[in-house]
Amino acid sequence: MSDKVRIALDAMGGDHGPAVVVAGAELALRRHPGCEFLFFGNASPITPLIDARAGLKSVSRIVHTDIAVRMEDKPSQALRYGRWKSSMWLAIDAVKKGDADMAVSAGNTGALMAMSKFNLKTLPGIERPVIAALWPTLRGESIVLDVGATIGADAEHLVDLAVMGAATARILFGLPRPSVGLLNIGVEEAKGLEPVREAGRILREENLPDLDYRGFVEGDDIGRGKVDVVVTEGFAGNIALKTAEGTARQLGEYLKGAMNSSLSARIGYLFARAAFQRLRQRMDPRRANGGVFLGLNGIVIKSHGGADAEGFAAAIELGHGVVRDELLAKIRAALGRAHKPPPQAVGGAAS
């Protein structure tokens, strides 16, 4: 695949709509000059925003639609009025038709998931798509999935998550055989949920060529970077992700307060300002913005609804990375191996 990546954007999604989507696209373009954009949404606010950015304008096209999915609607409602014609649907449809390599939306997550599933369909053997998040850790980054697409999971679904997560880690982190852990708690008789235990048994026995299963991990192992891929069902995964974001924001507030607490602290802050600026970037939850929908016949990226231009650009860039490295083809191959492992594939066949 060439460096050119064609990106379909739901310009009406998120709390801030076109202003943030267009500004985010411009930031991403600056860092990845091979991007091309299709903006779907109401042309009257979008056009002047793009006209004001000559570089962006030269690689962008606007497709007008009056219909936008509302943030508060249920997926079923959104499908009723938004199918075939909303900006969200059209962005996904551009991926389906091959007009774009990926779609990005900061809109209603449930609606985006429902429309993606309805239009793109799931990969063979996968019943439910999931959301994978990039999680900054002390060792670099890990992939955590599912962070909120579906509630509850049987053992087989958890095994699929492990396989798809490992394929993603292989591409994003360049690891030949990423380490994988199942998120669990350590206090209950025989340790935690039955499907989690059963998934652990399967992963251990199958000893797949594409992933190195390391057993159970607990919540505090995520930030430690104990494994490259953390597997969990969507309810606990979403709560873990949001709790970590909340904790990062809380400690950022503590730090700000501490640096304003006395004259000598303020002087100290001035000396250490460059270090603080780098620290602020590391602690910034926007850096990790963007979840990849996995398990679909196409790449769809969900940005936080409240993301600003910097956050939205991070979501675009996440998608850019997985598209360039042909994530989808590699997930298909890994799922094929996991469900019917041919003996010759074991032990490092090319993936």
Add this chain to the structure above:
Amino acid sequence: MSDKVRIALDAMGGDHGPAVVVAGAELALRRHPGCEFLFFGNASPITPLIDARAGLKSVSRIVHTDIAVRMEDKPSQALRYGRWKSSMWLAIDAVKKGDADMAVSAGNTGALMAMSKFNLKTLPGIERPVIAALWPTLRGESIVLDVGATIGADAEHLVDLAVMGAATARILFGLPRPSVGLLNIGVEEAKGLEPVREAGRILREENLPDLDYRGFVEGDDIGRGKVDVVVTEGFAGNIALKTAEGTARQLGEYLKGAMNSSLSARIGYLFARAAFQRLRQRMDPRRANGGVFLGLNGIVIKSHGGADAEGFAAAIELGHGVVRDELLAKIRAALGRAHKPPPQAVGGAAS
């Protein structure tokens, strides 16, 4: 109740055993001179540790036992060899017999829960005990429960958690009618788990006199301090707690790295040292050590297995606070009102 609080300690529990338990008791005694201690465990390491501390020695008694519960055993195994005679059992039994006002252990959580339930029995109407944690927030502190006693919860169990959590918040925070939220995720059709939705409906309709139900909260609302009491089942609650602890530790490492990253950063650190020391205390997960077991006929406190003396002292002090304020009597009264609300109790009857 007088200021005297009698505390039974499982001296063999935790990763560090008697050394940490005895040192932690000494720290707690310094801050709460009314404490009296019963140490259960192997007298030969415990006695010299206590003999070396004259103040502690004058308020302590050692009860020897050879049997200690191992950290890695299943609750059923621990019950088999540890019932009637382990240091953990004897500490709980001191509460049952009225020899102590509360028990503290840093031992095997599952075994502590099983022995507490077996010996103390649950309160009328409560089937399963839960663990409540104190969670530092931007607004002060909140109570989060269940953080890992039982996996899964039906709506009725979640309502009981709300009632017990609110009773605890009333006592620890001195609030007449604490605000309560149900932990949920915001992306699924009609929002999240069915039992959570059903519990929300019950809490809204019953409009209990002892708590102010505020609806669903998400993971990032916990650190924000959006509500005084966050209710969840034990799997998600444990993962949220551990994830927050892991994130705090991770950001602490980032901060340390940033302050060592250049000469001017190190100079800045020197100026701001006092502020950093206060900050370190606020970010220290040990500060919030200790979970209260709720729903039992007696007060049992679980300290982290890895706690040091400062952490173990925090667990003792948490128990000291709830015992002094007669938590148990107030939970019993609140549960009575919740299950059969007499009309005259609505709207601010004395609790």
